[in-house]
Amino acid sequence: MxxxxxxxxxxxxxxxxxxxxxxxxxxxxxxxxxxxxxxxDMSASLCPRVVARLRGQKVRDVEKFRLQCPRCDCLxxxxxxxxxxxxxxxxxxxxxxxxxxxxxxxxxxxxxxxxxxxxxxxxxxxxxxxxxxxxxxxxxxxxxxHENTLASGGQAFEHVDTAPSxxxxxxxxxxxxxxxxxxxxxxxxxxxxxxxxxxxxxxxxxxxxxxxxxxxxxxxxxxxxxxxxxxxxxxxxxxxxxxxxxxxxxGAGRVDVGVRLETAAEDMAPLIDGCHNPKLSFLNDRGESVRTFCVCEGGRVMQYSFLGAVVLDGQHCINQPTQRSNMGVLTTMNVPEGEDGTEFARGFAATVAEHGGGKPVVCTVDELRGGPEHEGKLATSLIDYRHASLRECLPASVVSDVLEMVDRLNSSNPGLVPGHATVAAPVVERLFPxxxxxxxxxxxxxxxxxxxxxxxxxxxxxxxxxxxxxxxxxxxxxxxxxxxxxx
Known part of the structure; x- marks a missing residue:
């Protein structure tokens, strides 16, 4: 005792x-x-890959460093x-x-x-x-x-926040x-x-x-x-x-649900060069906020177990940057009357995980639009996922919100999010009562x-x-x- x-x-x-x-x-x-x-202790809880880098050991080359365990347990x-x-x-x-x-x-x-x-x-x-x-x-x-700037794109969104971080x-x-x-x-x-x-x-x-x-x-x-x-x-x-x-x-009346949008770092560079973590928002036709969240320049997408399912987050890789960048795209959804927000978010994550056989689901932007199946390996930093159209497991409203965010990003900087860029789900936030x-x-x-x-x-x-x-x-x-x- x-x-x-x-x-x-x-x-x-x-x-x-x-x-x-x-x-x-x-x-x-x-x-x-x-x-x-x-x-x-923090040092005892770190990912072995991070520990190896801190000790000066050669882990992998920069691009391969992005590979992570199928599901992170170093949280x-x-x-x-x-x-x-x-x-x-x-x-x-x-x-x-x-x-x-x-x-x-x-x-x-x-x-x-x-x-x-x-x-x-x-x-x-x-x-x-x-x-x-x-x-x-x-x-x-x-x-x-330095005061951040966004060279273009402000007119494509109802709110732009470029505060330094x-x-x-x-x-x-x-x-x-x-x-x-x-x-x-x-x-x-x-x-x-x-x-x-x-x-x-x-x-x-x-x-x-x-x-x-x-x-x-x-x-x-x-x-x-x-x-x-x-x-x-x-x-x-x-x-x-x-x-x-x-x-x-x-019960929470609103929850944040969405996806991680990932593309080549050079594609997303025009957006990030003027601001380390731009926050871009608009209201959808239901009056719900759709926003970018946790922009990870040269980062990767990670997954972990949560609420009996799997959820995604963005990881910054400052010391060992990858050749990709990613960001969250979240909709602050109004929970239907009489439903508990936590259970609503759990259901959102569980539906995607069930469709993925316990894994996150990833597809291209073109596939999310209803286009033909992408041939070959997806350009995602995830290594344990199911390649399938998210149209099959995401609410239609979320699909619409993600595509509108892509269109607004591309209207501000043409080619920022190409059709072969990947969309991964599920992402959930603001779950507590x-x-x-x-x-x-x-x-x-x-x-x-x-x-x-x-x-x-x-x-x-x-x-x-x-x-x-x-x-x-x-x-x-x-x-x-x-x-x-x-x-």
Missing amino acids: SDLTEHVDVVVVGGGPAGLFAGLTAARAGLDVRVLEAGG TGLGGAAFHFDTNLGYISSLTRSKIERAEDGRTRSYSGLERALGDFDRAQGLVAEVYETFFALGLPQVEV QSVTVDVALVMIDALRAELEADRGRILLHHNVDGVVPLPGGGFAVSAQTPDGPVSLTADSVVVAVGKLGLPWVRDLVDTAGVRHR DLELSPDMESSVPGLFFVGDSSSKIIGITYGAATGIAAARAIARDREAVSGGVR
Whole structure:
């Protein structure tokens, strides 16, 4: 039995960006904090190919380096899934309202998910700036920020966001995570690896009982506050927690579903040369937003198991770029009345996976249009997939949205997406139940906070870290108010 029987001020569940920044902020405020991470240390959780490169070993030539395992299992561990690969941190100079929706008056309006989560744009922008300040202090190299431009194409979309962002490589991330851990544990904080939390129970007199499974057996502790900071893979556990703890929530009313669009890097270069990660959006004829997402220049498409199916994501390959680039094309679909958004997204992914025999499904743009079957090998970075027309397993509305995005991209830069470019599915985002949270990320159960992906409000490294800071600061303020006799 572990020594985790004491009472602590804060327990953070999950050691990704949101959880680490929540833990660091709590530790800086003098609170006794425990960050419980189900996986191991970041360096022990990396893909063997990445480890080989970091050690200076010759893995494969650049083009063959894109080959990955049939399904990635290197998505857990300290630092979270995002830091296990070269990645994009997001906005660096200022926060923007990068998403669009149809307002009640029928007009198109832009918004920031972080602004809505935290209740104020200036507050959200200030926390993002603070996240970057912390990253720089932890070892992230500062780069000169140049205003991005998009040479053409603005007229093809209802909204174009070219805000500068910054990338980070795995070797730099390792330095940052080690430095963050050292500071967090310099006083009363501790990060406990291989602690898979299986229970968070509100106590009658306030606070929580937290239980976890470890290689040495079950452990338990109590805490005044709990910050839930798990990523997408923790969705089933979060759904159980909000039900058992009585957190006020409802099924997600909107979910992001779509595909990864991939073509030769030289084809997509005219779009990316003016902006590292352009965000291009339009509203379809149902008033739903269709947007580009996670543009990976010289990257590859990866797959992993999720919700009993398989889903795709984009991987940045900054140190070992491939000869291809890819981007997500997502539709923020309105879930039919009476349906649960999580189950709707699960059904979307399961339908594609069933059609693919448990594998993602890939076809060319021409095949998606209903053209003849492509002869020969597809130009995709995936190595374990089924070649079949996505018209057979995607909703007709999603097919229409993807083709309209292709047409708009090609109208802005002719030849940007040729007919032999590939389309791979499924991609799903924004799956968590729609939780009722305060601007400090506190749920209807006092002392229980949800940050990062699990908040249901935002995704991404800097956004997640910002919500972690907000939650920890609220806990520290409440602790100070109680200590000062205010309450």
